[in-house]
Amino acid sequence: MINKARKKSITPPEPGATIFRLLYSDEFSSTLISDIEDEYRIIYAEKNKYASYIWYHHQLIIALLSVFTDSFYRSAIMLKNYFKIALRNLRRNKVYSFINIFGLAIGITSSLLISIYIFDEISYDRFHEKxxxxxxxxxxxxxxxxxxxxxxxxxxxxxxxxxxxxxxxxxxxxxxxxxxxxxxxxxxxxxxxxxxxxxxxxxxxxxxxxxxxxxxxxxxxxxxxxxxxxxxxxxxxxxxxxxxxxxxxxxxxxxxxxxxxxxxxxxxxxxxxxxxxxxxxxxxxxxxxxxxxxxxxxxxxxxxxxxxxxxxxxxxxxxxxxxxxxxxxxxxxxxxxxxxxxxxxIHLHTDLATGYGTNGNAIYIYLFSVIAVLIIIIACINFVNLSTAISYSRAREIGIRKVAGSLRRDIIKQFLGEAVMICSISLILALLLTEFLLPFFSNLVGSQLELLYFQQWYVIPGLIGFVLLSGFFAGIYPAFFLSAFGITEVLKNTLSKRGKKGLFNLRNGLITFQFLITAFLIIGTMIVYKQLDHFQNNRLGFDKDRILIIHQTDALDKQVPVLKENLRRSPDIEYLSSSTFLPGYGFWNFGVRVGPQLIEGKNNTLDMTVCDHDYLKTFNMQMAEGRFFSRDISTDTAAIVINEKTVEYFELKNPIGKRITVWGFNRKTFEIIGVIRDFHYKSMHLPIRRMGMTLSGTHPHWIDQYVSIKLKSENISKTLDFINNTWDEVSPGLKLEYTFFDEDYDRLYKAESLTGNVIALFSCLAILISIIGLFGLTAYIAEQKTKEIGVRKVLGANAISIVNLMVKEYIFLICIANLIAWPAAFYAANRWLEQFAYKTDINITVFIISSFVVVLISIIAVCFQTIRAANTDPVNSLRNE
Amino acid sequence: MKLLSRAEELVLLAIWRLQDNAYCVPIREQVQDVSGKEWTFGAIYIPLHRLEKKGFVDSFMGNATAERGGRSKRYYKVKKRGLQALAEIKKVEKAMWDGIPEFSIE
Structure with missing residues (x-):
């Protein structure tokens, strides 16, 4: 048969062989191909071209499959065993497995939610081709x-x-x-x-x-x-x-x-x-x-x-x-x-006063990314601590594996694989949790978020990479730690429980670090909330409660005075006022001349609004000097009220009676009739600057856009009906649009309240993960020490001293963690507060309160198990029948 | 007792039988002739590879020939351990079949 092949030289089809070599190549593969080619030539000579062609590729494919299944089969035997043992261990230590998986799942969920948000934010405007x-x-x-x-x-x-x-x-x-x-x-x-x-x-x-x-x-x-x-x-x-x-x-x-x-x-x-x-x-x-x-x-x-x-x-x-x-x-x-x-x-790095729509803020993107990473670290630390603690129960398994020929490398691989497996289970759980929580989270951050698995190429590889990475970080230390057990030590049962003695071992370090992060997040949350509260309740210089705002009154044009007149009839309305701008939203900047000529080297502008006579009373602002506009004085159409900052900046000695010319108001000159106390007419992010107010009708193009109504506290719904009817009488078919001023005002600080809520949410999750980790760890240690506790009790120790014995080390660590967290949080909080012109003061009570909360919760978690252990009857733990 | 799978046993025997001409192509023919079934090259290659790894056979490269496009053949030779394994298998087979009552398959 072989002789036949020598008759012609036939070149076999190359591409198949090339692909084969690409997929599988070692010292034998090329001879394998030449062997197949030998036979191919014979078949080619005997049968037709196509049959031999098919045969050749059939041989290649089968060879490739055999090579792969063979190598896979050999490794699969061990893999199956690893898998089985891992599952058995999970089942044996149900509580700890639950803590590990659940903790990681919460961690992953948090990071996922944050990542979805961040990816949404950075995806802005990227859909344009150019x-x-x-x-x-x-x-x-x-x-x-x-x-x-x-x-x-x-x-x-x-x-x-x-x-x-x-x-x-x-x-x-x-x-x-x-x-x-x-x-x-x-x-x-x-x-x-x-x-x-x-x-x-x-x-x-x-x-x-x-x-x-x-x-x-x-x-x-x-x-x-x-x-x-x-x-x-x-x-x-x-x-x-x-x-x-x-x-x-x-x-x-x-x-x-x-x-x-x-x-x-x-x-x-x-x-x-x-x-x-x-x-x-x-x-x-x-x-x-x-x-x-x-x-x-x-x-x-x-x-x-x-x-x-x-x-x-x-x-x-x-x-x-x-x-x-x-x-x-x-x-x-x-x-x-x-x-x-x-x-x-544009979306994340815009700091302009004007712009379309709301902007994101890069600071928050960085902040949230850091939180996501911190939470994952906390969850991984749980894993490391619990697995090293439980590892002693697996010492024998490792000993036997080593005796049977496992190398250290194999054991490291096994434990890393186990960590990845647990991470995968957590990921699946986390994906379910994320699906469930995403609507709530979208609501919280105020944008429509979705987890789309297939639209972006990076989602699925990203998730897989994430599992591998967190599995690696969670598993690397336990893997090295466990694989280092000596065979004889383990099998003779003389394994010294390394790492248990002394305060400065790795586990204590990790617990400290974990609680440092937790305390940091909690202090951060409290400061963000304090700043928010500062926005709401700082001396704004004006009232925002019980004020109803009618929007778009400019649509009524000349009818605004009629609307106001009709509204005044209601006994349930205390004051009402129309204006172009509302306090808190910022006024428009105009070039002015204070006095006879421009003042050199100064910013000769004022932020201006136009309002009617009752603006002051409606918002309950205070005058510092002089008077506000009066209906009885007709010359008030040429009058201006300025704020204290204006007096200070332009160094006006006796401001009343001085003149200000406003370029944008057809160069009209106004007489100063009063000085109003500074109020936050701009967002709290910005300092109060020079501000002026004139009466409605003094700006050539401005028509009052808002009517603000100070309500009495009774009969609100009846008053609303009244306002609605009054509006319908004068409006040209438009529907009434109204809001409550305090709600509007809160909306101005949406970014901050969003940050507050998100940080609060994730700090709670962080502390939850840390606490269940600590709980698991102490529970395990208490279980290990049942004999010791029994002996101590027999010798006369009482429950309190036993709890004290077990708890004090952890409490000490947590206190240290808190102390380290203080300066870190102080620094971070100061950096965050820098962006506000008016900031809350950070005082020590914030730190003390948050640390107290952290310590208290951890004491509860630690004591929960130890008290039970301390109260068990020593007979049960010592009896050995 | 050296553990051998059936495929390995067949391939090992084929190599021994072929002696100086034992490379993949004739080995496959030999195994096909004996078993009466079609064997793919992959199916021969795996046991061959495994036998070599276990140290039962040795392989060496022959001279390059023109019709193989200048590539040489890989010849296999049974080592002493391989012969011992064969001997052992034969012994066990023999012992197993000794004294078995006659049977026929209808």
Whole structure:
């Protein structure tokens, strides 16, 4: 037969053999292939080409399978044994297994929840195709004194200039946003839709997919609009919206129509740009009546600009270009600086006063990541402590394994494998827990979170990697510790219980570390809550209780005084006041001249609001000097009330009667009639600055947006009905929108209360994990010491001294942990508080209280088992029949 | 008693029978002839490999031949331990079959 093969030389099919060699290669594999090829040639000669071809590959596949099953089978025998022993051990020590698995599961769940949140936060704006090359233009201007403008406004003309002269920019798209509008479609009317005015290049910069319409065309004509899918359903129901018309009442004054030219997919949750409707920007420019809104000069700042730089163009080059443009406009002197902010940084790294929507904050991302890691560490420490403690009961198993030929390496592998197995069980449990808890957690952090296993490639490998990693960290020490047992020691039962003596062994170190983290988190939580409380109850300078706010009163236009007059009739309303701004939300900044001329080197601006005569009484603010506006004095339309900071800053000796000119109020000059005590008209994050108030009607464009009503404490629901009816009488078909001021105010500090809640939740989990770990450990040790306790009792020890004996070491450790946690927490808390202009003071009581709580809970956990052990009848533990 | 699986036993015997021409291709033919079944190369290769690891056979590379594309064959030779194992197996087999009443399979 072999002779036949020599007749021709036939080359066998190469690819199969190549793949085979890739998958399996040792010194024999190549001869195996040549052997198969020998036979192949014979078959090729005898039969046809295809049959031999099939035969050849069949042989290769079978050979490969045999090689693999053979090697797997040999290792599987041991694996099966390891698995069996691991399960037996889990079953034998039910309590400890439960503590291990449950503790790890809670730890993993916490980390998972936090990770989901973090991944959601950092996923912002990354869905745009060109996300790497998109930048937002910011403007930074520093002037005299503490004057600084840091904002997004850019002139409309910038886009034209860049398009014409700067080829480094691939595309530029500008957005104009104005909040106060009324959108009508037949009978349906909606207030304050998020409408963005933009240009066709919007779709070149961003990847918002159009369902209908051509992105080149949809926004090119004036009065055209693109609507999102959901908004289209809201306005037009099932009908095709393309070609339909909407009417928009801009700033509740200027009305125009738009025709729908396209439908766009809803904006994803993780986009910092949000809109329901896109209107072509040329709708609101190029005409007389829009001159006030969209002027075409270099000093206007209505638009937000986004640019896509060409591939290879750096951020520095882009900023250089912007600087060139700025120099061509303002050749010398102090000029603003335009900077580029990468799109991906916008959500987490924005510290601008203006911006669309709420921002995330990178600090919290770091903070939460640290917490996630800390919790996993705590859970792993439990595992390490419990497994080393229980290990003595497995000493014999290790001895026998070594006698039977196991190397130390094999035993390390076995125990690491066991740790990974326990982690896997915990992970499965954790995934179930996460599914269950995610809705609650989403609610807590205020964003819609989901765990999607298959949408992102990294989820499943990440989870597997996570299990391997935590299994490794939890198992590495027990594995080395256990594998080091000497055979003879173990089998002769002379194993000294190493690591048990002395205070400074590893286990004590780990317990200390664990409680250090726990105490740190608890102190942190208390300080965050204290700061929150500080926001709520610090001397704000105004009241926020029992105040109802009616929003959007500017929609009533001239009817506001009528509404106020009608409302005053109710006996259940104490005071009411209309204004453009509410305290706590910040006022608008205006250039002013205090006295006859500008004061050199000072920031000549005031934060301004416009309000009516009862603002002071409604919010219960206090005057420091002079008087507030009065109905009886008609000249009060040219009067201004300033705060104490203004007096201080501009060094006004006798402020009453002095004059202030406000540029933005048509250069009107006001006389100071009073000084109001400083109140937090801005967010508590920022210091109180110079502030001024004038009467409604003094600003050319401002109409009061809010009516604030101080209610009496009785008959609230009746008063609500009354307010509702009164509103309906004067409103042009809009529904009443109201909120309670204290709730609004709390919402201002959402980020802080979110942090507070999340940290509180995870500190509780951390302490829970630490405590069950400690509980398990002491329970195990108490069980081990039953004989010792019995002997001691027989010799006359009482229960208290026995508990004392067992507990004091741990309590000592926990106290030390707390003491170390103090400076660490103090440092961290100070860093966190830095961001607030007004911070709570950190005093020692916070530390003492939280440490007391930690110590108390741990004493309870430790004593629970030891007291039981101490109270057992020595007869039971000593009898040995 | 040296432990051998049936496959190993068959392969070992085939090597001994082939003497100087014992490489994978004839070994497989030999085993197929004796057992009357089709054996894949993989099925031969595993016991061969295992026999070598256990120290029952030795392998060495033959001369390169043109029709194998310049690659040489791996020849196998039974070692002394292998012969002892065979002898032992034969002894056990013989002992097992001795004095067994005649039977026939219908």
């Amino acid at each position: 996300a790497d090359r998109i930048y937002r233009i910011c403007m930074d201007f520093t002037g005299d004194g503490d004057f600084r403008i840091h904002q997004l406004g850019t002139p409309r003309i910038l886009a034209t200039t860049i398009r014409e002269k700067y080829p480094d920019v691939e595309t530029i798209a500008q957005l104009y946003y104005f909040k106060w509008t009324l959108t009508k479609c037949g009978e349906k009317a909606f207030k304050n839709e998020t409408i963005l005015y933009t240009e066709p290049d919007f779709f070149k910069v961003f990847s918002f997919p159009l369902i209908k319409g051509d992105p080149e065309v949809v926004l090119s004509e004036p009065n055209s609009a693109v609507i999102t899918r959901t908004a289209a359903e809201k306005y037009f129901g099932e009908e095709d919206p393309v070609g339909k018309r909407l009417s928009i009442l801009f700033n509740m004054r200027v009305e125009f129509d738009v025709t729908i030219t396209g439908i766009v997919e809803d904006v994803p949750e993780n986009s910092h740009i949000d809109f329901n409707l896109l209107v072509s920007i040329n709708t609101i420019e190029d005409s007389e009546r829009w001159n006030a809104v969209m002027s075409n000069n270099w000093y206007s700042d209505q638009c937000v600009s986004y640019v896509t730089l060409r591939e290879g163009v750096t951020l520095d080059r882009g900023e250089e270009m912007l600087m060139e443009i700025m120099h061509s406009v303002v050749p010398e002197g102090n000029h603003p600086v335009w900077t580029l902010q990468p799109l991906k940084d």
